[in-house]
Amino acid sequence: MPNDIESTISSIPFAERQSVLQIEEGTDLAPKFDEKGCIPCITMHAGTKEVLMFAFMNEDALRLTMATSLAHYWSRSRQQLWKKGETSGMFQHVKRILIDDDQDCVIIEVTLTPPSIGGKEASCHVGYRSCFYREIPLNPQPGKAVELKFTEDEKSFDEKEVYKGTANPTQL
Secondary structure (H helix, E strand, O other): OOHHHHHHHHOOOOOOOOOHHHHHHOOOOOOOOOOOOOEEEEEEEOOOOOEEEEEEEOHHHHHHHHHHOEOEEEEOOOOEEEEOOOOOOOOEEEEEEEEOOOOOOEEEEEEEOOOOOOOOOOOOOOOOOOOOOEEOOOOOOOOOOOOOEEOOOOOOOOHHHHOOOOOOOOOO
């Protein structure tokens, strides 16, 4: 990271967690990161409020997101900071960050940059607008395989072209 980014990150302090009252009713930002140094992040479209994706942030990712208004995450598969859009051109422009009552989960509301290689604005590396493009049926028949239902009819972009030469982050 360039020194100006490092100094920006270090200039955004998080408060020490001292009391339930401080955490739940106070104005101190005191996020609770898990044992791996991560906090869950739900990403929603600022206009439609649809859930686009779920990822984790570490302290640096949260601070970079706050400082730049561009979504940054912690890639657990690559074990590195991940600026959404750096490879695909599909940046997430942060309009608002919300933190839950016990400060252990955040929601970011974003607008999207369309992919650099044609297509419509999207957030999913598979090519769909949202990473949540399938629905799990309720009340499945016992003993019968559960079939997911697609909630999006078509992909927003050709992921093979947009991510050409980039390893798929999905792990088995």
